[in-house]
Amino acid sequence: MILQKEFFSVGEITSLIKDTLEKNFSDISVIGEISNFKSHTSGHWYFTLKDSVAQISCTMWKGLNSYVFFTPQDGMKIIVKGRITVYPPRGNYQMDVRSMQPAGTGDLQLAFEALKNKLFQEGLFDEENKQEIPDMPEKVGLITSKEGAAVRDMFSVAKRRFPMVQLFLIPVLVQGAGAAEQIAAAIDEMNNINEVDVIVIARGGGSIEDLWCFNEEIVARAIYRSGIPVVTGIGHEIDFTIADFVADLRAATPTAAMEIILPEQDEVVNYISSVQESIHDAVIDNITEYRDTITDYLSSRSFSLPLDRVRQSGQRLDYETMRFNNGFNTFFKSTATSITHIVEKIKLHDPEKIKKKGFVLVRQGDKFVGRGSDLSENKAFEMHFFDKKVIVKDNGKS
Numbered sequence: 001m002i003l004q005k006e007f008f009s010v011g012e013i014t015s016l017i018k019d020t021l022e023k024n025f026s027d028i029s030v031i032g033e034i035s036n037f038k039s040h041t042s043g044h045w046y047f048t049l050k051d052s053v054a055q056i057s058c059t060m061w062k063g064l065n066s067y068v069f070f071t072p073q074d075g076m077k078i079i080v081k082g083r084i085t086v087y088p089p090r091g092n093y094q095m096d097v098r099s100m101q102p103a104g105t106g107d108l109q110l111a112f113e114a115l116k117n118k119l120f121q122e123g124l125f126d127e128e129n130k131q132e133i134p135d136m137p138e139k140v141g142l143i144t145s146k147e148g149a150a151v152r153d154m155f156s157v158a159k160r161r162f163p164m165v166q167l168f169l170i171p172v173l174v175q176g177a178g179a180a181e182q183i184a185a186a187i188d189e190m191n192n193i194n195e196v197d198v199i200v201i202a203r204g205g206g207s208i209e210d211l212w213c214f215n216e217e218i219v220a221r222a223i224y225r226s227g228i229p230v231v232t233g234i235g236h237e238i239d240f241t242i243a244d245f246v247a248d249l250r251a252a253t254p255t256a257a258m259e260i261i262l263p264e265q266d267e268v269v270n271y272i273s274s275v276q277e278s279i280h281d282a283v284i285d286n287i288t289e290y291r292d293t294i295t296d297y298l299s300s301r302s303f304s305l306p307l308d309r310v311r312q313s314g315q316r317l318d319y320e321t322m323r324f325n326n327g328f329n330t331f332f333k334s335t336a337t338s339i340t341h342i343v344e345k346i347k348l349h350d351p352e353k354i355k356k357k358g359f360v361l362v363r364q365g366d367k368f369v370g371r372g373s374d375l376s377e378n379k380a381f382e383m384h385f386f387d388k389k390v391i392v393k394d395n396g397k398s
Contacts, residue, residue, distance in 0.1 A: 011088070018086035021093060025084035030056070030095065031103055034076045047072065049080065049095070058082075060097040067177035068100050070212045073111050077103040108208055112215055115242055119217070124224045124246050131229040131248045134197050136263055139166045141196035141228070143186045146171035150204045150233075150254040157258040162265055168196055173213070174203035180216035187222040187230070198261055199226065201243060202233040202254035214241035223247055233257030355386035 008016070032049035039045055043062030048055050058080065060068075072078065082097040102108050119125065140158070144151050146169065158165055170186040173179035183201065190199050201223075203211070213219065214234050223230045223246045232247040233254040244250040251257035351361060362369040364381035375381065383390040 010091075014086060014088050014091055017093075018088065021084045021086060027081070027083060029079055029081045031077070031079045032056075034072050034074055034078060037072050037074050045072070045097075049078075057087075057092060057094040058097050059094060060100065064098055065100075069176050069179065069209065070102065070108065070111065071180075071216055072100065073114060075114075076111055077107045079103050102209070108212065112208075112242070115215065115217055115220075116245065119220055119242065119246065124220060129224070133229050133231065133249050133261060136162075137165065137197035137261060139168065139196040140258075140261065141190045141199040142167055142169045142202070143172055143183060143190070143199060144169070144202045144254065145174045148204060150202050153255045154200070154202065154233075154258050157255055158262060161259065162262040164265075165262060175206065175210045175213055179213035180219050183213060184216075184218045184222035187219075187226055191227055194228070196228060199228050199230045200233060200254075200257050200261070201230060201247070202257055203235070204254065205236040205239065211235055211239060211241055214243040216242070219243050220246045231257050231261055352386070355384065358386075360385055 030049060032051050032055075035048040035050050035055070037045070037047040043065075045058075045060040045065050047058050047060075049058050050056075060080075079101050080095065080097045081099045082095050084093060085096050086093050123129065142151065142154060144154070151169070155167065158167055168190075170189060172182040172186050174183075187199065187201070190196060201214075203214075211234060214232075220242045223243055229248045230246075231249045231251060232241070232244050233251040233256055234241050234244060235253070237252040240250075249260065251260050355361065361384040362375065362381055363384060364375060364379055369375045369381065380391060380393045383392060
């Protein structure tokens with residue numbers, strides 16, 4: 001036998017113990033209370049399972065824990081199934097958990113109350129945070145299973161009450177492992193698309209285990225951060241979930257949720273007719289009132305006197321306009337005649353015409369000489385005839 005060896009290395013004896021434990025405890029179930037639960041960023045779960053006399057470290061790997069329909073919490077009593085093994089680096093024995101379930105509904109109820117109290121303290125249930133549900137939504141987003149009576153009933157109610165409404169369905173799991181994550185993701189997706197006026201989260205009745213995904217914190221926080229109003233219709237009248245407390249409005253059933261948010265089409269028609277009639281009556285009343293007021297004003301002396309003044313002022317304006325036009329025309333004609341006379345006078349004194357009559361212009365330097373006394377005999381000068389210019393030098397020669 002291998003145990004007859006004189007000595008073993010630490011690794012050898014640990015490996016022997018590990019093999020022995022895994023061979024003899026490969027598929028066992030253990031009941032105990034959760035302690036020191038930690039959900040690692042890797043996705044694995046680490047926790048301690050204990051009772052009044054002992055404890056054992058437990059690990060549940062990512063992938064396997066996705067099948068657990070509830071979120072484990074410290075103090076919750078559970079039943080786990082898996083194998084006993086050894087973690088060699090520390091030499092500790094532990095349990096590799098393959099499945100997990102509550103030991104009883106009492107523990108689920110304790111977990112429910114614990115999360116409810118936590119979210120209440122954070123203000124997720126406060127009325128001041130509730131959004132108003134639109135009176136007549138045109139587009140409604142549905143988050144529920146694509147199978148089952150709930151979705152069929154919701155479409156049936158919409159067709160009967162308000163056929164013009166548009167329904168957008170994101171199908172999700174509504175119980176079991178992974179349901180809470182799908183519901184939270186669907187709420188976020190509805191907000192990212194931003195095409196609906198209200199969101200309805202719904203499923204039919206069931207046990208506390210069946211409805212547990214609606215008690216998960218991830219769903220509660222997705223509802224709370226939704227910018228679109230959220231209505232829940234989960235289970236039956238007596239069923240209350242964490243999602244119901246966070247939602248902007250809770251309905252007892254999926255059918256009731258649709259009946260609450262959608263008006264009856266007959267009510268809409270009657271409302272529109274009533275509004276049309278009210279608008280028509282109001283317009284007629286206003287027209288009649290304005291007509292009477294205008295008639296009274298036109299027939300009053302306070303209106304006719306200013307009107308006469310306006311007319312008289314208009315007549316005076318016409319008269320002054322005619323006077324201005326006549327005066328301007330007279331002034332224009334007179335000015336034109338004066339300009340014509342001036343032009344004729346200028347033409348009479350044209351030097352060229354004067355020279356044609358036999359006169360001569362004398363220029364000395366840069367000036368014309370008008371008098372003999374202004375002529376300097378010692379400087380040359382020019383004599384401008386009509387047909388010729390003669391330069392006379394200072395010695396009298398030209």
